[in-house]
Amino acid sequence: MQASKKDVLNRLATIEGHLKGIRKMVDEDQYCVDILKQSYAVERALQKFE
Numbered sequence: 683m684q685a686s687k688k689d690v691l692n693r694l695a696t697i698e699g700h701l702k703g704i705r706k707m708v709d710e711d712q713y714c715v716d717i718l719k720q721s722y723a724v725e726r727a728l729q730k731f732e
Contacts, residue, residue, distance in 0.1 A: 696727050
């Protein structure tokens with residue numbers, strides 16, 4: 683089943699949001715475990731994108 687353009691754009695927006703969140707967390711010196719949790723969320727989102 684092929685994803686529609688809207689679905690692809692939504693997934694990319696989700697990934698982009700996670701990455702922006704990670705960047706902000708690093709900038710604010712957040713706890714590394716929390717950053718790793720977010721990076722895992724990005725990994726899962728990328729797997730769904732494939």
